[in-house]
Amino acid sequence: MKNTTLIMALICTFIFTSCKEISPCEAPTNGFLTDTDFQVKMGSSEAVKVFKDLDDAWAKLDYDTMKALIADEASFSFDDGFIATGPQEFVDKIKAQVAKSLAEGNKYEWTTDYAFALALTDDEDDATSIDSGDWVNAQFTSKNTNPESEIDSEIIYEYYHIVDGKVMSWSQFKKTIKR
Numbered sequence: 001m002k003n004t005t006l007i008m009a010l011i012c013t014f015i016f017t018s019c020k021e022i023s024p025c026e027a028p029t030n031g032f033l034t035d036t037d038f039q040v041k042m043g044s045s046e047a048v049k050v051f052k053d054l055d056d057a058w059a060k061l062d063y064d065t066m067k068a069l070i071a072d073e074a075s076f077s078f079d080d081g082f083i084a085t086g087p088q089e090f091v092d093k094i095k096a097q098v099a100k101s102l103a104e105g106n107k108y109e110w111t112t113d114y115a116f117a118l119a120l121t122d123d124e125d126d127a128t129s130i131d132s133g134d135w136v137n138a139q140f141t142s143k144n145t146n147p148e149s150e151i152d153s154e155i156i157y158e159y160y161h162i163v164d165g166k167v168m169s170w171s172q173f174k175k176t177i178k179r
Contacts, residue, residue, distance in 0.1 A: 038120040038131060040119070040121075041119050041120075041121060042119070043116075044117055047136050048117050050069060051162065053065070055112055059110075061098065061108075063094075063095070066094075067090075067091055069165075070086070070090060072086055074087065074167055074168050074170070077169075077172065079156070106145050106146050110140040112140055113138075113139040113141055117134040117135065117162075118136075119131075120135075133164065133168065134163075135162075136162055137158075138160070139157055139158075140155070140158070141153060141154070151177070151178060152178060155174070155175040156174050157174075158173075
């Protein structure tokens with residue numbers, strides 16, 4: 001009986017002395033933003049989910065869901081130089097791209113190759129917004145289905161600034177692969 005009590009006391013002592021308060025982990029940084037004191041760190045899975053929701057809605061041409069994921073003051077920079085402001089201009093541009101793609105004999109589809117979120121460290125200045133939210137980087141591959149076209153496929157790179165569950169800005173770049 002004495003041994004059991006002693007063992008229980010040792011176990012309890014070990015448990016209580018080995019426990020300590022654990023503070024939340026700060027994501028390690030490993031990058032920089034030129035001419036600033038910002039550092040780059042991993043972003044949130046919530047931002048990637050917003051991206052995935054938008055990508056899914058876009059693939060289904062579900063314009064209402066797309067608009068719901070876009071901030072009213074959002075700015076979108078397309079690979080052709082066109083800049084759309086707000087959800088409606090963005091959707092109108094997408095509708096025009098879909099019509100053009102179908103008229104050229106292509107399917108309007110792509111493969112999402114990857115997406116990940118990055119964030120900037122907080123500059124503790126409420127006047128700046130670049131350090132709010134997350135930046136999702138995504139890559140897509142789009143095969144040309146028109147056999148008469150000289151273009152085989154396109155690699156599309158997009159950057160989404162997502163704040164509070166909505167896309168605030170977006171930039172698109174494209175690399176064309178010829179047959």
